Amino acid sequence: MADFILCNWSAWAPGLERKDDRLMGSGNAAAPKCVPKTLQRRLTPLAKAVFNVSELCVGRGITPPVVFSSAHGEICKSLAMLKTIQAGEELSPTAFSLSVHNAIAGLFSIAYGNTQEITVLAPGQEGIAPAFIEALGMLHEGAGEVLMLLYDEPIADFYPIAPFNLNTSSPCVLALRIALTGDGLPLQFLRSPQPRDDGEHPVQLLNFLKFLLAGERSLSLGNQGHSWTWCKK
Structure with a gap:
């Protein structure tokens, strides 16, 4: 069991109605102005959303430790490169270098x-859940605050989905700034004995965002006997 404070959060989820100031508009947001122009052109719409959501959550000039969590990263970029190879065309070195799972974190x-x-x-x-475990570990090792960035976008039909519930119909990016003390929403995070099958990261991410927006006091999520519960205190 772990207690922590959700100091602030912000999100981009085009599939949800915008009823909260912490939800970013559903349009394709431009890259933040503070990002050098040489990097702006390298950012995909998903990366731009991650950057914008993080600024809404933390603010400029503040650089806490960060946990990035994504099931697929920008796997659609890899599919585009495979199609390029299939067509007998040359790959862009920039596209290739930014196709790895940690590309957004590097940028x-x-x-x-x-x-x-x-x-x-x-x-x-x-x-x-692993993102919360990692972030809480950083806090208990001495970090004053930790920024969590959880994101995924729909994967192409080219990739097999069954038997796992891997996909969602729209992208989702969620930024959470957490600490052990301070102002914000107190939350409790604990292991749950109840076996569950709630889908993988993209589905759980959207469910957690809805939990933050709704009045429910607790949320349980899990797969394969690994289940966790978040409680608003």
Whole structure:
């Protein structure tokens, strides 16, 4: 069991109605102005959303440790490169270098000069819980605050989905700034004995965002016997 404070959050989820100031508009947001122009052109719409959501949550000039969590990263970029190879065309070196799972985190650290600890997770069927475990570990090791960036976008039909509930109909990016003390929403995070099958990271991410927006006091999510519960205190 772990207690922490959700100091602030912000999100981009085009599939949800915008009823909260912490929800970014559903349009394709431009890159933040503070990002150097040489990097702006390298950012995909998903990366731009991650950058904008993080600024709404933390503010400019603040660089806490960061946990990035995504099931697929920008896997659609990899599919585009495969199609390029199939067509007998040459690959763009820039596209290739930015197709790895931690590409957004790398660009983020460069754009903001963030030299704090950065962790990038691909949690698979474990869902969003590993990001919380990692971030809470950073807090208990001495970090004053930790920024969590959880994101995924729909994957192309080319990739097999069954038997796992991997996909969602729209992208979602969620930024959470957490601490052990201070102002904000007190939350409790604990292991749940109840076996569950709530889908993987993209589905759980959207469910957690809805939990923040709704009046429910608790949310349980899990897969394969690994279940967790978040409680508003």
